[in-house]
Amino acid sequence: xxxxxxxxxxxxxxxxxxxxxxxxxxxxxxxxxxxxxxxxxxxxxxxxxxxxxxxxxxxxxxxxxxxxxxxxxxxxxxxxxxxxxxxxxxxxxxxxxxxxxxxxxxxxxxxxxxxxxxxxxxxxxxxxxxxxxxxxxxxxxxxxxxxxxxxxxxxxxxxxxxxxxxxxxx
Amino acid sequence: xxxxxxxxxxxxxxxxxxxxxxxxxxxxxxxxxxxxxxxxxxxxxxxxxxxxxxxxxxxxxxxxxxxxxxxxxxxxxxxxxxxxxxxxxxxxxxxxxxxxxxxxxxxxxxxxxxxxxxxxxxxxxxxxxxxxxxxxxxxxxxxxxxxxxxxxxxxxxxxxxxxxxxxxxxxxxxxxxxxxxxxxx
Ligand SMILES: [Zn+2]
Numbered sequence: 010x011x012x013x014x015x016x017x018x019x020x021x022x023x024x025x026x027x028x029x030x031x032x033x034x035x036x037x038x039x040x041x042x043x044x045x046x047x048x049x050x051x052x053x054x055x056x057x058x059x060x061x062x063x064x065x066x067x068x069x070x071x072x073x074x075x076x077x078x079x080x081x082x083x084x085x086x087x088x089x090x091x092x093x094x095x096x097x098x099x100x101x102x103x104x105x106x107x108x109x110x111x112x113x114x115x116x117x118x119x120x121x122x123x124x125x126x127x128x129x130x131x132x133x134x135x136x137x138x139x140x141x142x143x144x145x146x147x148x149x150x151x152x153x154x155x156x157x158x159x160x161x162x163x164x165x166x167x168x169x170x171x172x173x174x175x176x177x178x179x
Numbered sequence: 180x181x182x183x184x185x186x187x188x189x190x191x192x193x194x195x196x197x198x199x200x201x202x203x204x205x206x207x208x209x210x211x212x213x214x215x216x217x218x219x220x221x222x223x224x225x226x227x228x229x230x231x232x233x234x235x236x237x238x239x240x241x242x243x244x245x246x247x248x249x250x251x252x253x254x255x256x257x258x259x260x261x262x263x264x265x266x267x268x269x270x271x272x273x274x275x276x277x278x279x280x281x282x283x284x285x286x287x288x289x290x291x292x293x294x295x296x297x298x299x300x301x302x303x304x305x306x307x308x309x310x311x312x313x314x315x316x317x318x319x320x321x322x323x324x325x326x327x328x329x330x331x332x333x334x335x336x337x338x339x340x341x342x343x344x345x346x347x348x349x350x351x352x353x354x355x356x357x358x359x360x361x362x363x364x
Contacts, residue, residue, distance in 0.1 A: 047318060048306060050302060052299075093316075093317040093318050094318050096318075096320050097318045097319070097320050100320040101320050101321065101322060105322070117289075117290045118288060118289045118290065119289065119290055119292065119295065120285070120286055120289045120290070120292050122292060125292075131290070131295075136362075138305065138309075138323040138324060138325050138342070139298075139301070139302045139305055139306075140298050140301055140302065140352050140356045140357075141356045141357070142290060142294075142295065142298060143290075147353075
């Protein structure tokens with residue numbers, strides 16, 4: 010249960026409904042979390058991704074306790090339906106996020122177009138081997154516009170220096 | 180003019196005369212405007228004289244449940260007011276801007292669909308390669324690093340599982356597209 014301002018406004022009904030009841034909701038979430046652990050980047054509906062993100066991050070928090078911890082193993086056994094992924098969770102994902110706290114996932118929304126009429130999203134674990142969906146904005150120092158602006162700035166600075174030298178003399 | 184008026188008065192007086200005669204029972208009453216004859220089977224009628232079949236409108240609509248229907252046509256003004264209300268129009272999007280990577284228009288808070296399709300294609304290739312390296316479909320526990328044909332792996336990546344790609348690196352896949360910057364921020 011998430012404690013937040015949104016929880017206060019919505020009278021405790023923070024979660025959206027998935028499927029047709031509690032068992033079906035948990036099955037959907039387990040399916041999404043298992044796929045995320047296997048592929049580290051999945052595409053699903055925005056509602057399913059947004060709900061599963063919370064559980065995927067809590068799963069890493071439990072995995073950090075180690076595979077000798079009985080509670081952590083019980084949680085991993087419940088949330089991961091394909092059992093060959095349990096070593097991957099404890100030996101790959103838990104050491105990767107050992108020095109990090111909290112936000113282990115990224116969620117991106119996909120635009121709704123004529124081809125993609127459902128509200129889809131991409132959910133991923135950080136540190137995956139795939140190319141990044143949102144690259145860092147790059148500077149272009151060799152583009153002609155930036156060279157001209159840089160030259161103009163240098164000329165302006167030189168002119169200001171000459172003016173400052175002339176003023177005390179006058 | 181005068182003849183037409185006379186004709187109208189004549190017709191009106193004839194009508195009044197008929198109505199008066201009807202009131203005193205001297206003229207047969209007018210039949211229903213839309214008379215629907217009931218379907219009588221001659222054989223059935225001759226066999227069972229005590230069984231009276233429903234005739235007329237009630238036999239035609241037997242067992243049909245009539246629903247309420249609009250009595251009057253809505254005026255054009257009312258219809259247009261309802262259908263073309265400003266709240267029902269598609270609102271123009273104000274939060275569109277060109278993608279810094281490819282220049283196609285994208286919406287704030289969403290991914291660029293043009294860039295995403297390109298990245299998804301590359302991601303699917305890498306995923307397929309990873310699937311081929313796994314024996315019996317069991318997931319590997321090592322970290323994964325992708326090496327293209329024109330690349331060399333660093334010392335820190337030697338302990339990891341290396342996915343060899345036969346082709347060269349795509350030109351858009353620059354160095355800062357490796358998911359490394361999350362460690363510092
Ligand atoms: Zn783009």
